Amino acid sequence: MLNKTFPTYFISLLIGYRFSKEMVLQGKLEIEIEIKAPAAKFYNILRKQNHHIPNISDSIHAIDLHEGDWETPGSVKQWTYTLDGNAPLCVKETIEEVDDQNKTIKFNCLEGEVLKEFKSFKSIVQVTPKAGEGSLVKWTIEFEKVNEDIPAPDAYLELTQKMTKDIDDHLVEA
Template sequence: MALQGKVETAVEIKVPADKFYKIWSKQAHHVPTASPNHVETVHVHEGDWETDGSIKVWKYNIGESPKVVKEKVVLNDEDKSVTMIGLEGDVMQEYKAMKIVFHANPKEEDSSLVKVSIEYEKIKEEIPTPNNYLDLMVNVFKDIEAHLLKG
């Protein structure tokens, strides 16, 4: 069994790619409001809400108890992609490295296909593949879609 790997999926949302990307690149502080069952809080640890390389701390729910992660965000405005690199927190107790990458690809005028991948390195073989984190991201994306559609 390999310690390193990658899991990925895609989800279609009924929101323009620009609007979806703007939440993550400029307004991440709205994510807990849009997805309160999955994300409790987010705050800037270093940098700000809009700057590539900023560091944010997220308190989120996965499994039985709340978790915390400190991550560095890398933004690519050209292809509307966000890379979240885990630095510290609960996730780092099971994984030496975790990088979540997602980008919104325009489909039609009012819809997008959001592709998300998680590259990881487990601390030991017994640690499960992070499919639960992939599910978390899809759930948060769907919550953001619903939030943006409400207007």
């Protein structure tokens, strides 16, 4: 279950599954997190400076560039991370789409442990400024399970929640 103890964070979780026989394997998880940091600063970390995230969040151990650069669509990066305090896992992802005007980035997993349970796994982040101070960060995970027995990837939503809080804390303290 998601940690809902963040005192200044509003968290809403929306889980949507399609229930037809052909679509039972596909799903989408969404979470919205209210942060204190300005949208532009938070977005910049994810868009152009994500190689700094391992120094900010203890759940992310490394982000290594494999192809391209840190910000161009088509670039490939390998993330090393921890779920639920277990052994480190790796995933190679590519930046599929970037919309700087709407502060939106779409990532697509290419290989790694996550694809042992999911045929496809995409994450989308959108950062929206709030009136006054702060921002709203919306993470969406779109996935297709390899079979019906695989649970929804809630642990990955928890990881994005923790990473978001860690980045926000870092930016607010800076």
